[in-house]
Amino acid sequence: DTAVSQTPKYLVTQMGNDKSIKCEQNLGHDTMYWYKQDSKKFLKIMFSYNNKELIINETVPNRFSPKSPDKAHLNLHINSLELGDSAVYFCASRPSGGDQETQYFGPGTRLLVL
Amino acid sequence: SQQGEEDPQALSIQEGENATMNCSYKTSINNLQWYRQNSGRGLVHLILIRSNEREKHSGRLRVTLDTSKKSSSLLITASRAADTASYFCAISRGGNNRLAFGKGNQVVVIP
Numbered sequence: 001d002t003a004v005s006q007t008p009k010y011l012v013t014q015m016g017n018d019k020s021i022k023c024e025q026n027l028g029h030d031t032m033y034w035y036k037q038d039s040k041k042f043l044k045i046m047f048s049y050n051n052k053e054l055i056i057n058e059t060v061p062n063r064f065s066p067k068s069p070d071k072a073h074l075n076l077h078i079n080s081l082e083l084g085d086s087a088v089y090f091c092a093s094r095p096s097g098g099d100q101e102t103q104y105f106g107p108g109t110r111l112l113v114l
Numbered sequence: 115s116q117q118g119e120e121d122p123q124a125l126s127i128q129e130g131e132n133a134t135m136n137c138s139y140k141t142s143i144n145n146l147q148w149y150r151q152n153s154g155r156g157l158v159h160l161i162l163i164r165s166n167e168r169e170k171h172s173g174r175l176r177v178t179l180d181t182s183k184k185s186s187s188l189l190i191t192a193s194r195a196a197d198t199a200s201y202f203c204a205i206s207r208g209g210n211n212r213l214a215f216g217k218g219n220q221v222v223v224i225p
Binding site: 004040041042043044045048056090092101102103104105106107108 | 144145147149151154155156157158159162200202206212213214215217218
Protein backbone atom coordinates (compact mmCIF):
# COMPACT_ATOMS: atom_id res chain seq x y z
CA ASP A 1 0.00 0.00 0.00
CA THR A 2 2.82 2.37 -0.94
CA ALA A 3 1.53 5.93 -1.21
CA VAL A 4 3.80 7.21 -4.00
CA SER A 5 5.64 4.60 -6.01
CA GLN A 6 8.18 4.89 -8.78
CA THR A 7 9.57 2.41 -11.26
CA PRO A 8 12.26 1.52 -11.85
CA LYS A 9 14.25 2.14 -8.70
CA TYR A 10 17.53 1.96 -10.56
CA LEU A 11 18.21 2.69 -14.21
CA VAL A 12 21.59 2.31 -15.87
CA THR A 13 21.75 3.14 -19.54
CA GLN A 14 23.97 4.34 -22.34
CA MET A 15 24.22 7.90 -23.54
CA GLY A 16 21.82 8.58 -26.40
CA ASN A 17 19.19 6.10 -25.28
CA ASP A 18 15.55 6.97 -24.53
CA LYS A 19 14.08 5.91 -21.20
CA SER A 20 10.94 6.36 -19.14
CA ILE A 21 10.30 6.58 -15.43
CA LYS A 22 6.85 5.92 -14.05
CA CYS A 23 5.13 7.32 -10.99
CA GLU A 24 1.86 6.38 -9.38
CA GLN A 25 0.15 7.70 -6.28
CA ASN A 26 -2.79 6.08 -4.52
CA LEU A 27 -3.50 9.01 -2.22
CA GLY A 28 -6.16 10.58 -4.40
CA HIS A 29 -4.07 13.73 -4.81
CA ASP A 30 -4.65 16.16 -7.63
CA THR A 31 -1.14 17.54 -8.03
CA MET A 32 2.01 15.65 -8.93
CA TYR A 33 5.61 16.75 -9.37
CA TRP A 34 8.92 15.62 -10.76
CA TYR A 35 12.11 16.72 -9.02
CA LYS A 36 15.75 16.14 -9.89
CA GLN A 37 18.31 15.67 -7.11
CA ASP A 38 21.92 16.03 -8.16
CA SER A 39 25.04 14.49 -6.67
CA LYS A 40 25.26 17.32 -4.13
CA LYS A 41 21.72 16.54 -2.99
CA PHE A 42 20.34 19.76 -4.43
CA LEU A 43 16.67 19.19 -5.21
CA LYS A 44 15.10 21.11 -8.04
CA ILE A 45 11.56 21.02 -9.37
CA MET A 46 11.17 20.05 -13.00
CA PHE A 47 7.43 19.74 -13.68
CA SER A 48 4.10 19.83 -11.95
CA TYR A 49 0.72 18.58 -13.11
CA ASN A 50 -2.68 19.30 -11.63
CA ASN A 51 -5.49 17.02 -12.73
CA LYS A 52 -3.52 15.95 -15.78
CA GLU A 53 -2.68 19.52 -16.78
CA LEU A 54 0.82 20.94 -16.81
CA ILE A 55 1.12 23.85 -14.37
CA ILE A 56 4.85 24.13 -13.75
CA ASN A 57 7.49 23.67 -16.39
CA GLU A 58 10.90 24.78 -15.21
CA THR A 59 13.77 25.41 -17.55
CA VAL A 60 14.21 21.79 -18.46
CA PRO A 61 15.57 20.58 -21.82
CA ASN A 62 12.77 19.49 -24.10
CA ARG A 63 14.34 16.05 -24.18
CA PHE A 64 12.33 15.62 -20.98
CA SER A 65 8.64 15.11 -21.60
CA PRO A 66 6.20 14.42 -18.78
CA LYS A 67 2.91 12.69 -19.41
CA SER A 68 -0.05 12.33 -17.11
CA PRO A 69 -2.55 9.75 -18.40
CA ASP A 70 -4.71 10.31 -15.31
CA LYS A 71 -4.34 12.21 -12.10
CA ALA A 72 -2.84 9.20 -10.30
CA HIS A 73 0.02 8.81 -12.75
CA LEU A 74 2.82 11.07 -13.91
CA ASN A 75 5.47 9.57 -16.12
CA LEU A 76 8.71 11.09 -17.32
CA HIS A 77 10.19 10.25 -20.68
CA ILE A 78 13.74 11.27 -21.46
CA ASN A 79 15.09 11.28 -25.00
CA SER A 80 18.72 11.17 -26.06
CA LEU A 81 20.09 10.73 -22.56
CA GLU A 82 23.21 12.67 -21.65
CA LEU A 83 25.83 12.14 -18.95
CA GLY A 84 24.50 15.17 -17.07
CA ASP A 85 21.11 13.54 -16.72
CA SER A 86 22.57 11.19 -14.13
CA ALA A 87 20.75 12.00 -10.91
CA VAL A 88 18.01 10.79 -8.64
CA TYR A 89 14.53 11.66 -9.89
CA PHE A 90 11.76 12.00 -7.35
CA CYS A 91 8.07 12.04 -7.94
CA ALA A 92 5.84 13.76 -5.38
CA SER A 93 2.16 14.46 -4.93
CA ARG A 94 0.03 16.89 -3.01
CA PRO A 95 -3.69 17.23 -2.36
CA SER A 96 -5.36 20.35 -3.68
CA GLY A 97 -7.17 23.05 -1.88
CA GLY A 98 -7.28 24.53 1.57
CA ASP A 99 -4.23 24.13 3.72
CA GLN A 100 -2.98 21.00 2.01
CA GLU A 101 0.59 22.01 1.28
CA THR A 102 2.60 18.98 2.35
CA GLN A 103 4.19 17.04 -0.48
CA TYR A 104 4.54 13.28 -0.41
CA PHE A 105 7.60 11.88 -2.12
CA GLY A 106 8.28 8.62 -3.86
CA PRO A 107 11.42 6.58 -3.14
CA GLY A 108 13.29 7.96 -6.13
CA THR A 109 14.71 6.56 -9.36
CA ARG A 110 18.48 6.49 -9.55
CA LEU A 111 19.49 7.14 -13.13
CA LEU A 112 23.05 6.56 -14.25
CA VAL A 113 23.98 7.44 -17.81
CA LEU A 114 27.21 5.88 -19.06
CA SER B 115 13.56 31.71 -7.62
CA GLN B 116 14.63 32.10 -4.01
CA GLN B 117 15.60 29.02 -2.11
CA GLY B 118 15.97 28.06 1.48
CA GLU B 119 19.56 27.77 2.55
CA GLU B 120 20.42 25.56 5.49
CA ASP B 121 23.27 26.14 7.87
CA PRO B 122 25.37 24.25 8.93
CA GLN B 123 25.84 21.79 6.11
CA ALA B 124 26.98 18.85 8.24
CA LEU B 125 26.52 18.09 11.90
CA SER B 126 27.80 15.21 13.96
CA ILE B 127 26.48 14.75 17.49
CA GLN B 128 26.25 12.16 20.22
CA GLU B 129 23.01 10.36 20.85
CA GLY B 130 20.96 12.24 23.40
CA GLU B 131 22.27 15.66 22.40
CA ASN B 132 20.18 18.28 20.66
CA ALA B 133 20.70 19.15 17.01
CA THR B 134 19.93 22.59 15.62
CA MET B 135 19.79 23.55 11.98
CA ASN B 136 19.10 26.93 10.48
CA CYS B 137 17.57 27.98 7.21
CA SER B 138 17.54 31.41 5.61
CA TYR B 139 15.61 32.66 2.63
CA LYS B 140 15.30 35.85 0.66
CA THR B 141 11.66 36.39 -0.31
CA SER B 142 8.29 36.61 1.36
CA ILE B 143 6.76 33.20 1.98
CA ASN B 144 3.43 31.55 2.68
CA ASN B 145 5.00 28.80 4.70
CA LEU B 146 8.25 27.01 5.37
CA GLN B 147 8.52 23.26 5.58
CA TRP B 148 11.16 20.87 6.86
CA TYR B 149 11.74 17.48 5.31
CA ARG B 150 13.96 14.55 6.23
CA GLN B 151 15.72 12.29 3.77
CA ASN B 152 17.25 9.04 4.93
CA SER B 153 20.06 7.66 2.82
CA GLY B 154 18.73 6.23 -0.42
CA ARG B 155 15.16 7.23 0.30
CA GLY B 156 12.65 9.88 -0.65
CA LEU B 157 11.89 12.97 1.40
CA VAL B 158 9.51 12.77 4.31
CA HIS B 159 7.61 15.80 5.52
CA LEU B 160 8.35 16.70 9.15
CA ILE B 161 6.66 19.97 9.94
CA LEU B 162 5.15 23.05 8.32
CA ILE B 163 5.15 26.51 9.82
CA ARG B 164 3.09 29.31 8.32
CA SER B 165 4.30 32.85 7.87
CA ASN B 166 2.06 34.08 10.69
CA GLU B 167 3.40 31.52 13.14
CA ARG B 168 6.53 31.89 15.22
CA GLU B 169 7.02 28.48 16.74
CA LYS B 170 5.71 25.00 16.26
CA HIS B 171 6.30 21.68 17.97
CA SER B 172 5.91 18.11 16.82
CA GLY B 173 7.19 15.42 19.15
CA ARG B 174 10.92 16.00 19.58
CA LEU B 175 10.95 18.63 16.84
CA ARG B 176 10.73 22.34 17.42
CA VAL B 177 10.63 24.80 14.55
CA THR B 178 10.89 28.56 14.81
CA LEU B 179 10.28 31.14 12.14
CA ASP B 180 11.46 34.73 12.16
CA THR B 181 10.01 36.45 9.11
CA SER B 182 11.80 39.71 9.92
CA LYS B 183 15.13 37.93 9.62
CA LYS B 184 13.85 35.55 6.98
CA SER B 185 15.14 32.57 8.87
CA SER B 186 13.95 29.38 10.48
CA SER B 187 15.50 26.84 12.78
CA LEU B 188 14.81 23.18 13.36
CA LEU B 189 15.70 21.72 16.73
CA ILE B 190 15.74 17.98 17.31
CA THR B 191 15.85 17.26 21.00
CA ALA B 192 17.30 14.12 22.60
CA SER B 193 18.61 12.86 19.28
CA ARG B 194 18.62 9.19 18.38
CA ALA B 195 20.72 7.20 15.95
CA ALA B 196 17.61 6.91 13.78
CA ASP B 197 17.63 10.69 13.34
CA THR B 198 20.72 10.32 11.15
CA ALA B 199 19.57 11.78 7.84
CA SER B 200 19.68 14.86 5.64
CA TYR B 201 17.30 17.63 6.59
CA PHE B 202 15.93 20.08 4.05
CA CYS B 203 14.00 23.27 4.44
CA ALA B 204 11.67 24.33 1.66
CA ILE B 205 9.81 27.58 1.17
CA SER B 206 6.40 27.97 -0.40
CA ARG B 207 5.36 31.26 -1.89
CA GLY B 208 1.83 30.13 -2.65
CA GLY B 209 0.12 30.11 -6.00
CA ASN B 210 0.69 26.70 -7.53
CA ASN B 211 2.56 25.62 -4.38
CA ARG B 212 5.96 25.35 -5.88
CA LEU B 213 8.45 24.42 -3.17
CA ALA B 214 12.01 25.73 -3.34
CA PHE B 215 14.39 23.51 -1.42
CA GLY B 216 17.64 24.34 0.30
CA LYS B 217 20.77 22.28 -0.05
CA GLY B 218 20.20 20.15 3.01
CA ASN B 219 21.96 19.46 6.30
CA GLN B 220 23.57 16.10 6.90
CA VAL B 221 23.08 15.10 10.51
CA VAL B 222 24.91 12.12 11.94
CA VAL B 223 23.91 10.91 15.39
CA ILE B 224 26.58 8.72 16.94
CA PRO B 225 25.22 5.97 19.22
